[in-house]
Amino acid sequence: MLCKLALGNVRRAGRDYLVYLLTLTLAVTVFYAFNTISIQVDLVDIANDGLATSLGGIISGLTVFLALVMGFLMVYANNFIMKRRKKEFGLYQVLGMSRGQVARVMALETFIVSAAALVLGIVLGLALSWLMTFFTASLFKTQIADFHFFFSISALFITVVCLLAIFAVTLVFNLRVVARARVIDLMSAGRQNEAIRTRNPWVAAAVFLVGLAAIVVAYVRLLNDGLPYDGSPEGMQKFLITTVTVVIGTILFFFGLSGFLLKALQAARGLYWRGLNMVTMRQLAAKVNTVSFSMAIIAMLLFLAITSVTAGMSLADVMNTSVERGTPVDYTTVVVYYSGSTVDELNADPTVTGGEGGVVFAEAEEPVDVMEMSRRQTVNAGTDDAQPFDLASIAGGAIQVDLYESTPRGADMPVVNLLDLCEEVDEELPQGIDETGVSGLGLTVMRESNYNEYLRFRGMDPIVLGEDGYTILSDMGESVNRIYDKVLGEGVELTIGGRVLYPVQDRVNEDASTFVNAMFGMNSGTIVLPDSLVDQLDLPPYQSYLMLNYADGVNPDDADAYIGEYREYGDITDTAGNLVGAWGVEATRTSTYESVDSMNGLISYLAIYIGFVLVVACAAILTIQQLSGVSDASKNYRILAELGTSDREISHSVLVQQTIFFVFPVVVGVAHSIVALSIIIDLVEVFGGLTIGGTVGFTTLIFLIAYGGYFCVTYLMSKGIVRDAIRTRHAQ
Template sequence: MTLFKLSLSNMKKSLKDYAIYFFTLVLGVAIFYIFNAIETQTAMMKISKDTRGIVELMANIISGVSVFIAFVLGFLIIYASRFLMKRRNKEFGLYLLLGMGKWKVSKMLFIETLIIGLVSLGVGLLSGIGISQLTSLLVANMFEADMSSYNFVFSSSAFVKTCFYFAIIYVVVILFNTIAIGRCKLIDLFQRGRRSETVKMKNPWISVFVFLLSVAGLGYAYYQINSNTTELYMKDIYFCIGLGCVCTFLFFWSVSGMLFRLVSSMKRVYYKGLNSFVIRQMSSRVNTNVLSISIICIMLFVTICVLTSALTIRNGLNEGLRKYATVDVNITRQVRSSDYDVAAGKGADEDAYYDPTWDKRDICDIYKEKEIDLPSMFSAYEDVYIYSLPDFTYGDTFSEQAKGEFLGDQPVYGMMDVMENVMTVSDYNRVAKLCGFETMSIKDDEYGVVANYKQMVKYRDMSLQAGTTIQVNGYELKPGMSKCQAGDVQISTQAINTGIIIVPDGVLTGVTPISESLLAIYNTTDTDKIMARNEHINLDDDPDVRLSLNTKENVKAASIGLGAIASFIGLYIGMIFLISGAAILALKELSESTDNVERYKMLRKLGVDQKMINHALFAQMGLFFLFPLALAVIHSIFGLKFSRQILSLMGTDDMGAAMLMTVVVMVVIYGGYFLITYFSGRKIISEQ
């Protein structure tokens, strides 16, 4: 009973003095619960069948990621426990000196750790349950769900999973603490706080050599990862990542040897105020924490890149949905195989396909044969044809300069032999009006190009500006514009149209189309009716017809699902890494502040006022927090450049809004940890 009262007293003192430890535990538990409760939250929402499947997939992915997150949080909690024990070395030494056995000290620590764990778990779960009700609004907005039937949700599965993982973590922590107490020596407990770190002065020439080597290695990794992105294999990416990690360690190792010598040689700076004290402390900390600073730097780099890339994907897909999914239905009919042109007299092989009725019936006629009256469902629709000719390929529309740059930048060999898609200007303009795109105006001897895929638009524009003439079905045409016109003839969520050649109406006379495309808008906005109609007109599985149905609801579900998965996984991993990195730095700083109480007392005895001491502490902690962040930001510049090139292949590369959101998250969490650390450290060094 006495041990329990003593443990309870220690716990209350810890709650008061160690805000970082409890803040981290509560935040970790809350985030763990929130992300694992997503599936239960969406169960109360009115969403489509496709979206429900995506939510289940996302929940399964989050469940798998949670195992990894549990390991990260476990390491963090064990590290935090080490800090608490180090802070209380003298207290444990006093217990042993007064005759308390190590077993009783371990038992007391076991009770205390258990109480702290239960309190943190309880507060974290309550916070998570409360905040998760707010995140439901975010989830509903992301999935465009109906919240009319939504009420308070408690996820028993997330609750059990959170308790289970943290029970395992706390068992490990308790075992670790018991072993640590069993191995400690009385003299170490009393003198550990007085011992100074032995700072081994590194050979300056070796430090300079290693610094230059690390900079060269990082420069090589940056160049490789960004210069030939499309040609990189996974082994090359792994090599660059590995080289970057090694060079990050070497960078901090060398800087720790150069920092003191460099600043101490600047006499005016070094001897100003308490700079000499700050620089010595900073040099000592960097010198003895090279590995941990390197790991934190890499964690911050991953956080910045993952958060920004994930939010970019979501923003890009949402924007693409607004721009390129402007109609409700897109039904495509295959008229002939892409490598088969009946009009040109080519023979058909076993895989070739040709519909001899294409000029006698259209898509509406096919549905009418199935007793489905399509036009009655639509307020507006357009039925157009797309053509391709075997002797009209990318190589015929690209200028020589465009070919050279394309094959250099985008080594898609054989691309120049791929047949172009061609449409008549009247067909395209009808689709453009329906979809809200700009219409096109060309003369009888001109052609235009419609494209929105950024990587291809560059080469298209280059070819148009070069005045490249083309031959289509015996007609010679010149460019009627200097730049591509943005647009598409298919429902999509991304800018993926690599190009459609628009020609005058009479040019394609006698040519067999490759496909027919019907785009339409329903005469209702009722979601349930739209979903029912989508199911009713779906003939994808009918072997008698070669129709493919794509709807706005389908692409919306796929888009929202991919964006949601990317956003939630990115936020989950990014925030845990950010919290872990910031918490480790904070705990290290508070641990150092505990060890430096006597040093700050000595400064006071020498006549240094509290304002100067506080300023020195602020500068010292600020530099320690800024050190790994600065290199992480440099890493991220090149990492995000690589991510942007990859995302541009998906038609999504506008990172502005995502970067701003990432900066806000970094400032709030990382900056919050810094401020809490500073005020807690200032309180520690003020103890008498």
């Protein structure tokens, strides 16, 4: 009996349950589809064996968190249904049903809708997961060798568990409403509207202007101060003040928005008195009590969604572009030499040196032979299979690149640094460069002869500096290379070691500036000088890179496996036996691409996943607010109809109100995102050119599908509520 009643109620109140069903279906769809990531990665045959597991684990954990968010969103959505049906539930009790029976009916209704959402969501999730397989292949730049339709039991299990959690949370809150509500309150629910207090329009307009001013101040502060890249207390404090300012400003902006619009429209009397504009604006102003704070929060959430999707996808694109240039050889390793200050600190620490008669640290007089030093490493140390690490056995061609510090021994200042070059060409330091220390350390120095060896190794033409030439190398992004290009292009003269030098190139050759395998540019600035000048300056070694290609006939997988075996790293010493450096990061071309694949997959999927769920959450909240508001105002619309107002004018009034409530949070969120992205773009451009054009279309598509879809559903359901109210008038 109760099951039949619950099923009939769902069919009859299907329109009321539409928002709940739509939101829950979308949640199930994305939960299932994104939890099939591990299967998608396997289908596209990505070489990184651990990628599927790591991505699947992260997505699963994030799904649980998003399920909790969606659970409370469903409670919010269900409040609309409860508000519409309180009188019905009260009538059940008047007719003799106990509260327990009413609670069971509610539980059955919630279960039926949840089950329908599960079925629809899994069907849509299956289709989405199959489509996402092609997106995954495109993301990882591979092809699908053997595509086949698949169904994931583990993804279904996670989805069902999350749906049960959402169902349980919703049911608990529903039962709580029934348990606490008295019959008289339920029966009179339709006559109990929210207490509305209309604020003075002048006060509201003033609040709006204060909020707008606070937002502008926050924008200016962010553009001037940037992000706290270095994590310093001063930077974090400024950023916190800016964040608080924009949040408060956003709240005040929406708190006074309706009053401001009311005053602005009243000033245009011809527009104010046209049609139902007066009614529309006063209804907007009357709702300021309940929606100002939530609209501000929605605007901030949309800002996070837009920024995360746009920046995340763009950053992934940067890594895809940079890795092509950033992996010039099969294998690279680096030796980092100790500076004078580091040597003094290490020698003064007996726990490091071992006390009297222990090891001695020293500055390197000349670069060491990295290939020779690598033979001091031991593969499978401490086992019966221990043997020296023999890079020569897999090497086809190799080159050692030696870079020197730009501060001569005994001097305090570098011979050239980025700050000086910026002043020469009247450019500002890029965002984040000060915090990296690049501007103060100076450009590293490279010998002309060594650079020409490198160029020949790369199959490029050598350069000729003569006695008074120089050029600059960098594989960083546009923000840094723009300065170097301007220095070279304008023929800036540099005086180094008493010589006046002139550039021999008009722009940076980025392809001939990479010395180490990496997903981002690592050469922030190197100046190539004549050998005689480097000898004259007496510069200490800074880093030595070994770049190596595998020999013909050597299987790259076998060579990568050999390099990846456990090793014990030997000491790097000079001819006197003093420790002069340490091993830095080594990377194969394969490992670099795998790292990029992992980062791309993680960033892209998390950005899309989080962004989509946030957009759905915001749209659902706005939908419920608007439907609740239309339901409360249904009697007013009935009165307007009785006074002769046409259905078209009433529908237009509803449309205008809902457009303002949906559009303004997006406008504010987009404005916040534009300012934030401008700072993020400046930062990422240090490592590689970041363009958001390619992702704007994708972000817009998400909004059209999710946000725009909810707007259409809201308007259509609102028209239905208004139409029912007007029909009630005709029936009477």
